[in-house]
Amino acid sequence: MIRTRALVKRYGAVTAVAGVDLDVREGDVYGFLGANGSGKTTTVRMLLGLVLPTSGEAEVLGEPVPRAARSVLPQVGAVVEGPAAYAAMSGRANLALFDAMGAGGPRRTRRARVSEALERVGLGHVDDRPVRAYSLGMRQRLGLAGALVRRPRLLVLDEPTNGLDPQGIREIRDLLLDLNREGTTVFLSSHLLAEVEQLATRVGVLHRGRLVLQDALDELRGPTGRVEVGTPDVDLAARLVRSAGLAVDLEGRGLRVVSADPAGLVRLLVDGGVRVERLVEERRTLEQVVLAATTSDAAVPA
Ligand SMILES: Nc1ncnc2c1ncn2[C@@H]1O[C@H](COP(=O)(O)OP(=O)(O)OP(=O)(O)O)[C@@H](O)[C@H]1O
Numbered sequence: 001m002i003r004t005r006a007l008v009k010r011y012g013a014v015t016a017v018a019g020v021d022l023d024v025r026e027g028d029v030y031g032f033l034g035a036n037g038s039g040k041t042t043t044v045r046m047l048l049g050l051v052l053p054t055s056g057e058a059e060v061l062g063e064p065v066p067r068a069a070r071s072v073l074p075q076v077g078a079v080v081e082g083p084a085a086y087a088a089m090s091g092r093a094n095l096a097l098f099d100a101m102g103a104g105g106p107r108r109t110r111r112a113r114v115s116e117a118l119e120r121v122g123l124g125h126v127d128d129r130p131v132r133a134y135s136l137g138m139r140q141r142l143g144l145a146g147a148l149v150r151r152p153r154l155l156v157l158d159e160p161t162n163g164l165d166p167q168g169i170r171e172i173r174d175l176l177l178d179l180n181r182e183g184t185t186v187f188l189s190s191h192l193l194a195e196v197e198q199l200a201t202r203v204g205v206l207h208r209g210r211l212v213l214q215d216a217l218d219e220l221r222g223p224t225g226r227v228e229v230g231t232p233d234v235d236l237a238a239r240l241v242r243s244a245g246l247a248v249d250l251e252g253r254g255l256r257v258v259s260a261d262p263a264g265l266v267r268l269l270v271d272g273g274v275r276v277e278r279l280v281e282e283r284r285t286l287e288q289v290v291l292a293a294t295t296s297d298a299a300v301p302a
Pocket residue numbers: 011014015016034035036037038039040041042043191
């Protein structure tokens with residue numbers, strides 16, 4: 001759905017994007033992560049033909065951009081850098097105008113598509129209020145509705161939950177998951193690891209303009225090789241584990257054991273008389289994965 005090869009953008013002496021190879025596949029919820037200033041927005045703007053690359057290539061829906069932008073972009077729903085809207089007009093009127101301006105869908109279905117988009121983002125009931133009276137969260141939703149009017153195959157969203165409260169974040173997350181289940185590929189940039197962790201199937205991490213990581217979230221969040229054990233018999237458990245030659249850390253009512261064999265560990269503990277209340281194979285968090293990728297030597301260009 002999106003592919004780039006050696007994509008570079010320089011602004012004078014500043015290299016905002018330093019050779020990025022993105023691979024976003026059909027059906028993905030792709031989380032494009034990176035700290036402020038890492039080059040996410042610049043990359044997104046290149047994908048949408050808003051900024052010309054210095055070098056490299058980009059394809060969206062199989063077509064080269066910016067060359068084929070005029071035919072491709074109508075099939076892409078995008079919200080980049082805060083949605084713009086006419087403050088004196090209602091959300092519905094804004095969407096109808098937006099749809100009429102772009103190479104959107106047919107006019108006869110406009111009213112239905114606008115209503116459907118407003119419903120989907122939870123703005124169906126506030127249609128007559130001018131956008132001036134909208135909260136930041138409502139504006140954010142209106143921007144998303146604008147992206148949905150064309151029923152796009154691909155959604156490109158730059159920080160879609162900026163300015164939303166926890167309830168709003170959750171609603172947008174559920175909406176994006178619903179859309180994805182219905183077949184829409186979602187590409188969203190974010191600096192919020194927790195948000196991406198709950199949403200994404202694949203993740204790319206940008207660090208100083210370079211893609212230092214790109215993989216399926218399940219792969220990245222692989223086992224750490226340690227097992228967490230919850231038990232009231234911490235001392236006994238620690239003794240047994242140590243005598244079996246395994247490394248262990250104690251923590252409150254539990255311990256963390258280096259073991260590649262959780263089943264064997266359970267047997268060892270239970271046979272030794274330990275009351276095992278909980279046993280979980282530890283997995284890396286996305287935060288750990290991203291930290292490792294962005295602090296390793298490989299991540300820092302010479
Ligand atoms: N128009 C521009 N002119 C000069 N430098 C720019 C321009 N746009 C971006 N940059 C620089 O390029 C780098 C990457 O910026 P970019 O906005 O793409 O990062 P980002 O990851 O989207 O960050 P944020 O989350 O803060 O938006 C920054 O150092 C920024 O100062």
